[in-house]
Amino acid sequence: METIKTIQDLIDSYKKLPGIGYRTAERLAYATLNLTNDDRQAFIQALDDASNKVKRCPNCGTYFDEECPICSDPRRDKTLLLVVSDSKDILAIEKTNGYDGLYFSLKGTLSPLKNRTPDAIGINELKNRVTSNGVKEIILALPTDLEGETTALYIANVYKNNPDVHVSKLANGIPIGTNLEYLDNLTISSSIKGRIQLNEGEKKNAE
Numbered sequence: 252m253e254t255i256k257t258i259q260d261l262i263d264s265y266k267k268l269p270g271i272g273y274r275t276a277e278r279l280a281y282a283t284l285n286l287t288n289d290d291r292q293a294f295i296q297a298l299d300d301a302s303n304k305v306k307r308c309p310n311c312g313t314y315f316d317e318e319c320p321i322c323s324d325p326r327r328d329k330t331l332l333l334v335v336s337d338s339k340d341i342l343a344i345e346k347t348n349g350y351d352g353l354y355f356s357l358k359g360t361l362s363p364l365k366n367r368t369p370d371a372i373g374i375n376e377l378k379n380r381v382t383s384n385g386v387k388e389i390i391l392a393l394p395t396d397l398e399g400e401t402t403a404l405y406i407a408n409v410y411k412n413n414p415d416v417h418v419s420k421l422a423n424g425i426p427i428g429t430n431l432e433y434l435d436n437l438t439i440s441s442s443i444k445g446r447i448q449l450n451e452g453e454k455k456n457a458e
């Protein structure tokens with residue numbers, strides 16, 4: 252007997268989630284059918300809300316439903332801007348409670364081979380943000396691979412002769428190719444504290 256189309260559609264939907272193979276998708280689909288009516292309605296409502304109410308902050312890429320909890324926080328230092336290549340890294344840094352500035356999320360790192368040019372990854376938006384917010388220090392928290400290093404050098408170069416904007420990057424000690432989300436809080440916060448200066452701009456809040 253073949254699976255009826257309605258159930259098959261549900262299985263196919265679950266299969267789109269990361270780490271879910273066919274068997275698991277099938278199990279989840281039948282488990283969904285076996286939920287109480289109330290639980291299933293709550294599930295449907297949560298999915299509907301996630302797709303209709305959750306927005307992505309145009310400034311830092313963080314997900315929010317009312318207003319961005321980071322950008323709208325008046326206690327944060329607007330002159331400090333930490334740059335990541337993936338907004339998932341913001342969550343990793345937020346968990347350390349060791350950073351009180353704002354964030355900017357690039358769309359990846361520079362890679363000429365993959366057509367990721369400065370325009371494509373949002374360098375212009377970054378420059379606009381630095382100017383409009385009066386940013387005094389840019390902290391680069393980019394991947395430690397070749398593309399990440401290239402991107403860091405490119406940005407440092409943009410502000411090379413700008414005495415008002417200091418550019419630094421996270422201290423060494425983050426293993427090459429490691430994503431921030433897999434690091435412990437102490438490693439992340441000490442690499443923020445021990446950040447390395449990349450240009451001659453004014454250094455702010457340096458420990």
Ligand SMILES: [Zn+2]
Binds near residue numbers: 313321322
């Ligand atoms: Zn934001």
